Amino acid sequence: MYKISEFEEMTGLSKETLRYYAEVKLLEPAIIDPENHDRYYDDGSYFLALLLVKLRRFGFTIQEMIDVMADESFAHLEELLQQKKNKIQKQMEDLRLQVEEIDEFLASGMEEDDA
Structure with a gap:
């Protein structure tokens, strides 16, 4: 103990x-x-x-953790982890696209400055 x-x-x-x-x-x-x-x-x-x-x-989240712990066999843990992984990958892709948009916006502003 x-x-x-x-x-x-x-x-x-x-x-x-x-x-x-x-x-x-x-x-x-x-x-x-x-x-x-x-x-x-x-x-x-x-x-x-x-x-x-x-x-x-x-x-x-706390609620997700409670759900995992309530399923003492952890039968759905692998599925939940895969869902979490997919969600994170989607967020990463969304952020990558935002960075690209920012870069394009900055580049267009620089082109106007050069004109």
């Missing part, structure tokens, strides 16, 4: 984030001491915390 401060160091999730994740039922402590309310996490919690860290880095 790991105290919340140890778990914070192990996972990179702040105490505030861990408390919030527990509040929204995303990642609850394995045990909460009834006397002093200390939170303890176990190895299973560690695996789930690492998954949550990855999902956040991949741009998942």
Whole structure:
């Protein structure tokens, strides 16, 4: 078992984030001491915390993360990751086109300056 401060160091999730994740039922402590309310996490919690860290880095919203965690078999995780990847690729293409438009606009302005 790991105290919340140890778990914070192990996972990179702040105490505030861990408390919030527990509040929204995303990642609850394995045990909460009834006397002093200390939170303890176990190895299973560690695996789930690492998954949550990855999902956040991949741009998942809290609700999307809750949906993933609700499906304990993670059967749809691959599909969700593929959807997220496709969305990011679309955003990258949109940004590339915006950069091209800016370049064209700047080039047209320079041509007018030269005239």
